[in-house]
Amino acid sequence: MSAQPTDTQPSRPRIRDAEATKGRILDAAKKEFARNGLEGARVDAIALEANANKRMIYHYFESKEKLFQTVLENAYFDIRESEKKLELDSLDPREALERLVRFTWNYYIQNPEFISLVNSENLAQARHLKTSEPVKIVSRRFVGLVDTILKRGVSEGIFRSGIDPVQLNITIAAVSYYYFTNQYTGSIIFERDLMSESAQAERIRFNIDTILRIVCL
């Protein structure tokens, strides 16, 4: 054993950086809320993980609930921002739809916290999102995405008309979201490792096929 007091650097010059501290708290909170849910998350655990003092959480974010709200809003901003970078208008409608399905799948894989946060928010009956005007604003653009693809497909004569873009949007999310959020109970009930490489490859193909079958003539 050494005489050093902790496993951090012995006499860290302690840099003051409010933005960095806020960022570390948000990152830690996202992890903790995703892993344990809104009720299960521990403020002390967030402070520890963020390498920050618990008092700073209340200094910057007021309460556990407000912290969750901020984490959740940021999560929505992030996914909508990523979607904007897809440039689906340059692709033909079928390819645009396939890319959107793939994007949704990959986003959930790379950001597993997103699904868990949304689940927590729905258990809370969306009480944090209700008051968030910014999230509503960024969501509008997102709904328009599928609508545009659908209209283009119809005018090109490859998609059938009369499809509700909201229903399609929901279904695109559903077939991937459900697979991930229920991966643990699913792997038991179907007696198959749903998260193996081969199972994942199989599922994404099935999902693309499903969505294209909905829209094509």
Add this chain to the structure above:
Amino acid sequence: MSAQPTDTQPSRPRIRDAEATKGRILDAAKKEFARNGLEGARVDAIALEANANKRMIYHYFESKEKLFQTVLENAYFDIRESEKKLELDSLDPREALERLVRFTWNYYIQNPEFISLVNSENLAQARHLKTSEPVKIVSRRFVGLVDTILKRGVSEGIFRSGIDPVQLNITIAAVSYYYFTNQYTGSIIFERDLMSESAQAERIRFNIDTILRIVCL
């Protein structure tokens, strides 16, 4: 203020009925776990709701976790039992599939606790279900259901071959499950009341259409 010690009947004759007490606790626990999640649920609240003493919960179910496990297992037994009553073999494959999609939808409506309990279990990485052999057993029959319909449809020349029954099973659940579990955030993001009568009717039609498009030639 009256002199009565509590708000229960002053000298209730106290009937001994272990099974009834257990049942009331399980009902109350199901509601409480569904509403607040595994971590958010309060044992005192369950006791109050069940009109039973908290001590009885630990007498009959040992711990909060074990109580949750029992509630969850019962929920799975119930849905699988209901599915058995569908008699899908007497219908032609297309109708059988439609009935199964409708059943899944209606079951989620009539048993909203089921979805919430499954969500909680997945947040807990299915640690309660892992050790439950009975749930695995009743699940096998369930997977076989869709497989049988699919095979019949192929031999009758109305379904295409090569469809993985597990993928189809997952998709049937997904398109309804996702709609309900995300009803609160969904209603905000799509700026539409997803739970209105008309919205529900629209969704179930869309779901039946989706599933039939997957299997039909």
Add this chain to the structure above:
DNA sequence: TACCAAAGTAACCAATCGGTGCAAAAAGGG
């Protein structure tokens, strides 16, 4: 360099949580 708002810390608190010890009350067999 003296000053002071901003950033960070440690110790603490009241409330609440899951879980228990213990014994009274009620049923049922002899």
Add this chain to the structure above:
DNA sequence: CCCTTTTTGCACCGATTGGTTACTTTGGTA
């Protein structure tokens, strides 16, 4: 009618929780 077993009630506990009080340290700047 007694006595064992099951069912019930109440008070209580140690641990943990979200949140706070009071304080020190830092770094830009007048």
